[in-house]
Amino acid sequence: MSPGPVHQPAPPTTKGQATRERIVRAAAQLMFENGVAGSSTPAIRDAAGVSSSQIYHYFADKEELTRAVIEYQTQRIVGGQEQLLARLDSFEALRAWRDTVVGIQRSLNWVGGCPLGSLASELAEHDVDARTALAASFSRWSDAIREGLQCMIERGALRPDTDPARLSLAMLAALQGGLLLGQAQRSSDALEAGLDAMIERIEQQA
Template identity: 45%
Template sequence: MPAAATVLTDRGRATRDRIVAAAATLIHERGVAGTSLDDVRAVTATSKSQLYHYFTDKSALVRAVIELQVDQVLTAQQPELGGATSMAGLRRWRDRLIALNEQDARGCPLGRLASELTDSDPAARAALTAGFARWQGRLATGLETMRGDGALGPGADPQALALGLLAAVQGGLLLAQATGSVAPLRTALDLALDSVEARTVPLAATRTPAGVDG
């Protein structure tokens, strides 16, 4: 039976989680190529047979790391990401991202993986693509709410706007990491949010004029 399909006990799940967490830290610091299974074994004090009990190979471990990092990246943006259902909410989310990256200038772990993973590991790249799609989907949900509330014009495409916001985040973070300043992230997000705001409907236009029956 493949390691990925193994039914885990509570103790086994805790051990697996500990291995994935340690691997995530090493990969964020050293990259995928710079992190070996022996490195992970040394940090977690696990044997080779124990490691292969949970992961069939390095690719399987990298996929588990991606899943963990996606969860961590999205969780770190809460509750602002879930509350990004208005321009004010989107700007609070923007402030949250900037604050997070002022604390940790190493950049987005997903963005770093994207620059490193190639077609030589299509399964890992597919997991990363799915992770970005989750992030885009969370943003699109908030923008769909805005359109449903009449705050976005009927021609606005929530998925396209969400993709633009996500691209601004990743591009801004890449430059922020290179320059050691969050200024590129701040600028990229502000420009992307200005683009969203340009597609909003003025509040007065969503109200029934005085003296006109609805």
């Protein structure tokens, strides 16, 4: 993105916020389909139905817009699962969450993989701010899983010596690995195997 006019904060008006959100949604979709490098400002402008000056009004540069996309995808994916994960107070609930995740990917025919994982793969090595934001997103995700497991400990479904932080991190790693392999293989086998293995591991703490 070439330099534009001096960046101004988004106005606190309903119309202004709606315009900003429309830009972020359009950018998120294009970056999911084409990657960050493959999503030009003119393409984002056209997809959002706005002018270039409107994009520069809300975002100083493409890097700032990309961070807004990371925030958007985090809220959409992790925020959308937090309430479900908070109710993981039984092994049945764990398996129901597993089925939900697998079902979502099947409905997408495994195209695109994880939006956050794809952004991390593309940006982590050369964009420090993006890597920091993505690391925080993944931490929020694992924390949501950990809180669910902590609920299971508190209600006695898991032993008191269970390490929910380590298990939640391993669960997220299994999830991300399964999503990546599913994208390449167009199959749910890896994701199901990874999540099932982690649930079996957690059941050992019953």
